[in-house]
Structures are given as C-alpha cells and as structure tokens.
Amino acid sequence: MPQSNQSNYMSLHFWGKVGLLAISYFIFARLGFFVEFSGEIPTIVWPATALALAVLILFGLDLWLGVALGALAVAISNQHSVPLLIGAVITHTTEAYVGAWLIRRLPSFDVKLERLDDVRQFVIYGVSISPLIGACLGVASFAISPEGAGKNFADLWWQWWASHAMSVLIITSALLTWYSNPRGLSAGRRTVELLLVYAVLFSVGLLIFIRLPFYSNNLPLGHAIFPFLLWLALRFRPQQVTGASLVLSIIAMVGTTQTTGPFSRDIGNNTNIFLLMTFVVSVMLMALIISTIMTERRQTRVLLQQSHDDLELRVAERTAELSESNVLLEAEIKERKQAEVELAQARDQALEALQLKEQILANVSHDARTPLNIVMLYADMLQVGEFGELGKKQYEATEKILSSSTELLNFFNNLLGEAQMQSESTQPRLVEIDVKALLKERCEAMRLLAERRGLALNWEIDPKLPNAMAIDPEWVGQIFNNLVDNALKFTSEGSVSVKSFVKNDREWVIEVTDTGVGIPKEAQDRIFDTFWQVDGSATRTINRGIGLGLSIVKQRLTLLGGAISVQSELGKGSIFTATLPLQLDVAG
C-alpha cells in the first residue's frame, strides 16, 4: 500500500530494497539477452519488466526508483546514446509504474489469481495496457535517439509490446503467485501427484523442445504437452500452473534458441521465436484460466460444503433444542393432566359436599315437619276447645305457639329452599289457583306474627288479580312469607303493609312496605346474597335469621320469570317490590 514518501526515502531498509531491485532488474535484463533475436529490439524476452511490475504490485509504487536505477544500469551497459538512455529509463520505469498502479488501485485484486476476475484484470492491465505504454514510449525514445535511424517503428512497436506482454504473462504471474505462497510445491495430500505431473510435464517439455531420442527432425509435437498441462490445470491451482508455465517456457526458449523442437524450422529465427511466443502465450493463458475456473469451483464447493455442514449442525442443534422442549412440554402436559385429575377430584368432592349439604338440609326440613305438625295440631285443638274451654290467656298462649311455629316452618322452608337453590333441577311446580285467596290466607297467618311483635299488618289485595292463574303456590307463599317476615323482623314500631296488584297487562306485584330501620345504600345490592346480613356481627341488635330469606326470594322470582327490587332509607323503612309475570310459561 502507498506509504509516506518522507519515511520511505529516509529509511535504510527502503534503499536496501531499491538497491536489491536495481541489481535484480539488471540481472533479469541480461538474462533476456540470452535469447537470440535480430529484430528492431535487441531481445524478444524482457524478464526485467516482468520483475519490475511484480515487485511494484507486491511492495508498492515507491520502489520505482529501483526500476529506474536498474534500467539506467542496463542502458549504460548497452552503451546507449544519452537520449536513448534517458528515454529507456523513463520508458521502463513508467511502464512498470503505470501497470502496477492500475492493478493496485483495484480494491479486490488478489495476487493469487485464483478468481477469474483477478486473471481478467491481470491480463487487461498487466499483460495488455502496461506493455502498450512501454511500446509507445519505447518507440518515442528511439525516434529521438541516433539509434533510431533506419528503424522500422511499426515492427519496433509491435515487437516491444509482444515481448513485454509475453514476459509479464509468464514471469509476473509466476512471481505474484509464488510470492503469495512460497510453499507452492506442497499440495497437501496431492503433493506426490503434483511432483509427478511436474516431472512428466517437464520431461515431455524437454523431449519435445530440446531432444527427442531417435528423431532429429524437429517434429511439430507442441500439442503433446496439452494433456499434461490440462492434468495440472484441472487438478491444481493457478500458482502451480504459472510455475510450470515459467519452467516450460524456459525449456522451450532454450530449445528453440538451440534450433531444436517444433519451433526450430527453416523459416527464420525471428518467425520461429514469434511462433513459439504465440504458442506459449495461448497455451499458458488457457491453462491458467482453466485452473482458475477449477479452483473457483473447488472453493465454491468447499464453501457449499461448509454451509451445508453449518446448516446440518444448526439443524442438529435445533433438533436437540426441539426435542428438549418436547420433553419439557410432555412433562408439562403430564403435570397439567395430573392437575386436571386433581381438579376433577376436587370438583367431585365439592359436588359431593354440596349434595351432602342439600341432603342434610332436606332431611332437617323434612324431619322437623312431623314434630312441628304435632305442635301446631295440639295448638289448633286447644283453640277449638278439644281439651276444654280456654281462658283468654290460654288462648293467647296458643296463638303464640302457632305464630312461632309458622316462623319456624318458614325457616325450615328457607333451609330447604337454599338446598334446592344449588340443584339445577329446581323448577317451579305450577298449579292454577286463585292467588288472591292464597295471599289472604298468608296475610291472616302473618297477622298473628305481627301482632305478637306489637305491629300492625295491613293488606290490600287487588280484586282485579285473576281468579285462576298458573303459579307455584309453595314458591309464591315462600316469597310472600319471607318478604313479610323480613319486614316484621326489622321493624320495631309502626306497621307492615302488603299490597298486591296488577301492574300492567303482563305483570303483577307483591309490594311489602315497612317502617323499620331501613337498609344502607351500599348494602342494598348485597342483601339478596345467600347468608349475607346487613349487620353480621355477633352483637347485632336484630338477632334473627341467617340471611337466607331474601336470597331465596330472589332465586324463586328469577326462576318464575320475575324480579325483586328495593327502595329504602335509613331510619324510615323499606319497600320491597316483587314483580311476577301474569302469564307463566307452564312448561318452564
């Protein structure tokens, strides 16, 4: 990469490299002169330019000084005139500098030449354009020099370009690839194969280009190296191909200059050299391209394999995770099933307890009725004088026995009602009766209770109520009893009034008004809850009831298609309004 000139030119290390390059350049240039050529330029092989380009690409453009010094040394040793000397230094330096600059500015260029893109760029900039510049400048140099006199400048231009292009293709590519990996002869498991193919290839090269036993007439056997070169190109990397190309080119050059091999025919030395050049360039470039394509394919395959392996690894990991979460899930399902079983057991137990409660409440209600019947019948018989005439006080006593019994009966009915409330099958049992008579009878019965408490019970029953209406007498009686009983319980003085009337063509109403304690606003929603009481404390002033009455009223009314509402003011009293449908769906 470009470095700061200041630091470079100050460093001994840099000048060492410059010197080394200059000396190498000079030696490489002299090597070129071994190939005998009698064209417009002194030699058809110019390894010095190939070296200069490779070094500038690899180590940076700053080393152009080494190229310039090397070129100067070559020019001096060739005893050029001053103009040609200056022109030659400028030409060789510029050629290498521009070529290296063009390649180095490519962001993705890799000297390993293992991608087709790298080969393409190397061929365009290094092999084509860089020598083109050299050829142009070289022609110009000769044009201004005495040595240019009598030269064919077209041939000069062409020979310059061709010689430099071939040198760059063969030598620079080998230098670049072998510098990037100096251990190019070691190809891992295929080292033996590589050495074998090298041995065969070079032997074939020696046989074809230098000496073929038993034959001495330079047979056109150049194609004989194709299969072996193809073997190399298909199985190995560009580095191994460029290496082989360099060695083969040297063998071919040596043979051809010694007038042996397919390119030593009787058609003139220059032509032979040119034919060899085109042969070498074509064959080597093709081998390089094939090797590059194959290498790219192998790398793609490796990448594919890697991503395939990665994928498999990920799949395996994911599968492991999945089976782990599967195990967890199964455990969770098992737990949930267990919980479900427990829940079902708990539900069964709760249902059992509910049934047991229902049974106990039903039994209490049932078993209490017979003794209660006895109590009430005795009181009735006392009242009718079955056991002799009663005095006023005795009669009052029987009244109290009866009203308390009625209260007790109501309580048992509520207990049974509560038990039935839990049972879904609870349905009204409809009978067509005269509800007016029922209510009157109930009012009469409750009057005794009211009087016992020192309260008045007034009732007003609308004569417009139908004479026959399908109702559940038990339930309607229960609703009535609970509303009145409740009103009596919570009223210490004043009266309780019952009004029953037809509200509209669909509904009728039982309305119970008291002058009692009233119900706080916040409690009005809750008084219909089972076992809920306005004052649930142990020291409550009104110590009656267990909070069942109103909840049963509400439940019965709901099942009958009716509703209950309450209006109340603390200290002034309450109005409970039960609304029932006139036409009950008998099937319901």
Place this chain on the structure above:
Amino acid sequence: MSEKPTILIVEDDETLGNLFRQILKVQEYEVTLIQDGLNALAYLKREVPDLILLDLHLPRLSGMDILAELKGDARLAQTKIAVITADIVHGSELESQVDRVLIKPIRYQQLAEVCEQLLGR
C-alpha cells in the same frame, strides 16, 4: 248417609297419627290407624275404606310402594287417596296420581276440610 265414612290413616308417627284420628273421629268418621306399610297393604287387601290418608315415609313398605301395589285395583276404585307427607319433592311428584297431596304441617281446619271435600259431605 246411614253409615259413617271410613278413613284409613297410614302414619308411622304414633302421636301425629293419633292426633289425626282424634280430630277425624270428632268429625264423625270411622277411623283406622296403621303405622307400617306392610300392615297397611294387608289391611287394604281386606278392606275398602272411603279415604286413605297416606304418609310416604313408612317402615317396611313405603307409601310410594303401597300406591304402586294398589294401582289398578278395581276394589279400591271408589276410594279417595290423600297423601300427607313432609317430603315436598316426592309429594309434588304424586300430584297427578292421587286425589290430594298435603305437605306437613297440616292444620286442624285444613284436615277437616280436605276430608269433607273428598268424601263429598
């Protein structure tokens, strides 16, 4: 009517049964009290009362079983049956099978009236 109507009371509680009998005797009925189901059934195979007041919960044979046994018995075609029970649920179910269902507690006046109505007096 020259003869007193006959009533069979089937009630396992002795006190209550006796009370029923006492009340109905005052009303000029011929009353028999039986306290268990088997004896009641045996009695009904022999006699044909005008009215049976039948409790449901009885020792040895329940009121329901007695009703089932007597079903379709031509001898008893004219006999009225009133179930008197504390069992609201079973009592209500019988509403259509018998002449009357009364849920305990039953009052003095009510008992007298029901008998009067059923016996057409």
